[in-house]
Amino acid sequence: MSEHTYMRKELRIAALLVIVALGMMGVASSQEAKHEPDADIQKAILAADNERYDAMQKKDMAALDRLHGDGLVFINTKGRMLNKAEYLEEIRSGALKFLSVETDDYTFCIYGDTAIMSGRAKSVVEYHGVVNKKPRRFTSVFIKMHGQWVLVAHQATLIADESN
């Protein structure tokens, strides 16, 4: 290979690197600016959330472990904050049971690999022997990790009776 040909090859590689780098920067900045709900992401998150509820009802601990981030922070309607181990233990032990699952009125906000899902839950839940049928508002934060959406934060708040 002549010196001239070698330099041309290097030039092509360098130009390609610049294009790839600029492309990656473009992707990063578009993620920063992305606010619009994306139908495919919403579907993927709803699928992950449905799988989560299904796993809770079946006490499928392997699936629950996979679907919750290690840094999970879960705040229940009593204002009690649980980490992943505490939350999964409540499900495994039967202290937390979903007698029925019903969620609706979703709002999604997507920021790259972060998704905020808010909604209303009318699920019937038994918690430490007490059945709760009161409707709740929840906010869930999902992060895409290694190609999968996992729940990293969840907070539920009882919907106040407007007559009070």
Added chain:
Amino acid sequence: MSAERILRIGLIALACSGIAKGQSDVPSQAVQQEVLKAEASRDEAMQKADMAVLNRIYADNVVIVNTRGVHLTKAQRLADFQSGDLKFLSFDQGDYSFHIYGDTVVLNGRANSVVQFHGKVNRVPRKFTLTYVKLNGEWRLVAQSETLIDQPQ
């Protein structure tokens, strides 16, 4: 321009793209300080009803769930501050925990602030989750959720 020089430019551009993604270049302590600084600005702005600062910190599509389980938009929350329907009579929050996922920070904590909402004073302590996302170089609040802490009878 020499091939070597162009290669250098390519490598610098590659490095810059990593910084732009901001996945792990900033130490977590520095990120915590940045988010706490945004929180301090928000706290001060809430007490002074400084709408310009609140408008900058709350993301346009912020999802807010208050202690009554009501879902509020940014416009509704800012209107509450502007009208005086929501007033912080004292501000006290702490017991923070941080979880950092690249340009997303989940901040949990406890608030003991005394709040007046539509004429009713609320002194019940609350647990909160705040989610901040770095958008165009600034930490913006994209989700806020609050739940009253069940008091033992």
